[in-house]
Amino acid sequence: MPPKIPTIPQSSDWKRVLETGMQFTELRRSQARAIVSDLVAQGQVARDQMGAAVDEVLDMSRRRSEDLRKVVQHEVQRQLGSLGLATKSDLSALERRLTRANREAKKTGPAKKSSSGKKSASKSASKAG
Numbered sequence: 001m002p003p004k005i006p007t008i009p010q011s012s013d014w015k016r017v018l019e020t021g022m023q024f025t026e027l028r029r030s031q032a033r034a035i036v037s038d039l040v041a042q043g044q045v046a047r048d049q050m051g052a053a054v055d056e057v058l059d060m061s062r063r064r065s066e067d068l069r070k071v072v073q074h075e076v077q078r079q080l081g082s083l084g085l086a087t088k089s090d091l092s093a094l095e096r097r098l099t100r101a102n103r104e105a106k107k108t109g110p111a112k113k114s115s116s117g118k119k120s121a122s123k124s125a126s127k128a129g
Helices: 012-023 029-041 047-083 088-128
Strands: none
């Protein structure tokens, strides 16, 4: 039987966040222009304000996309944390500890190794001769 793969719980809040995010993904300029054109046709935006309105819609879209990305990233990190998986920062801290330990070992280690290496080399030479 294959191992069970953990999944992200599908709470109604989580589904609502994803659905909202899908509605407000980053727009292309042409899409923003179409939205603003509809607002101009409805009389809610003046024609001479169209360029500024397009920029505002694009800016709002980017902010919402970034907010959604942060929410999803936070939730993914929370879920991975609950699984007990190592994070990038955990691995970086481990690499720093190993590097530091290797440096300390090199400071104290070579003196012991070279003296034992010389002894074994001289023993080999005396046995050979």
